[in-house]
Amino acid sequence: MNAQTHILVVDDDPDLVEALAMKLASKNFRVTRAYDGVEAWEKIRADKPDLMILDVMMPRKNGYQLCDEIKADPQYKNIAVILLTAVADAVATTSYTHHDGKKTLADDYIPKPIDLDKLVSMVNDNL
Amino acid sequence: MTGLIPLGGMKFSEELALAALSADGAPIGAEVDVLQALAGDRVNLFYLAVARSVGRTRVCLCVAADRIKLIERLAVEATGGLWTCRSVNSVGLLTIFPHGSRLDALTRSLRVFAESRLPVFGVASTLSALTFVTAFEELERASERLREVFMLRENHAPFKPEFRVEPVTR
Structure with a gap:
């Protein structure tokens, strides 16, 4: 893996974005950040990533919508998408489930709270 | 600049409410009892700061506006009156x-x-x-x-x- 591999991290929790970005940068990935689905689209069009790590519950455009739009767009459908799915069994404050995530065309899914080492392994598997 | x-x-x-809790002479870690009481009632904390200086422990937290009475009750009554609570709506x-x-x-x-x-x-x-x-x-x-x-x-x-x-x- 080299520093040219570009990962876009999208979540409306800026601390989670930063934590993921720091972990991925430490593994020599090039990381960009977005804080909602609309901004993510802008970043994708400006600088197409190789892979996206995408939260579900975000303002303006949620992760399911964004994932579906990316996978329906011939220019961007080859971007690998890992969805951050908050599993209702593990996170008391969500009604989104892992099952909801599996209905999208995302390439992979990781539940919150996130195991960072597992995420890095998942990123490598999906590149 | x-x-x-x-x-x-x-x-x-x-819109939230702020509770400023204070305890003089509280043992180290006394705030844990307060936080456990809040967790037991599944109170979402939007902001939490804990400070300790010269025998005084202070906990400042923000909760949904409709939960402030519960905070006052849990923090003060459930901990045997160790804490005093000042609220800002x-x-x-x-x-x-x-x-x-x-x-x-x-x-x-x-x-x-x-x-x-x-x-x-x-x-x-x-x-x-x-x-x-x-x-x-x-x-x-x-x-x-x-x-x-x-x-x-x-x-x-x-x-x-x-x-x-x-x-x-x-």
């Missing part, structure tokens, strides 16, 4: 991000609050964000003043929350 500091976004919380959190580890993001913000005579009940720094606890009715004015020293990116997300996270009843 030179240049505007770039920001990715700014967020307002919903109608506060809000203003969060700016990312701060980019720039110390001047904090100093400029605090100057803005001071010069604009905006109340600051609490400040927190996290990995990526700076959060200020201020009067709920002053969130818009605080935001306007802050945008005189920060440059918010175009087409940023709305400041106000579009959804509210609620505990799932199972």
Whole structure:
């Protein structure tokens, strides 16, 4: 893996974005950040990533919508998408489930709270 | 002061209430009992700061406005009267991000609050964000003043929350 591999991290929790970005940068990935689905689209069009790590519950455009739009767009459908799915069994404050995530065309899914080492392994598997 | 500091976004919380708890002579870790009592009632904490100095422990927390009476009861009664509680109704959190580890993001913000005579009940720094606890009715004015020293990116997300996270009843 080299520093040219570009990962876009999208979540409306800026601390989670930063934590993921720091972990991925430490593994020599090039990381960009977005804080909602609309901004993510802008970043994708400006600088197409190789892979996206995408939260579900975000303002303006949620992760399911964004994932579906990316996978329906011939220019961007080859971007690998890992969805951050908050599993209702593990996170008391969500009604989104892992099952909801599996209905999208995302390439992979990781539940919150996130195991960072597992995420890095998942990123490598999906590149 | 030179240049505007770039920001990715700014967020307002919903209307909250602040509880300032104080205990003299509390044993180290006494705040854990309070937090466990709150967790037992599944109280969401939007802001939490704990400080201890010379035998006095202070806990400052923000909760949904309709939960403040519960906080007073849990924190004071459930801990045997060790804690005293002072409440401030109608506060809000203003969060700016990312701060980019720039110390001047904090100093400029605090100057803005001071010069604009905006109340600051609490400040927190996290990995990526700076959060200020201020009067709920002053969130818009605080935001306007802050945008005189920060440059918010175009087409940023709305400041106000579009959804509210609620505990799932199972």
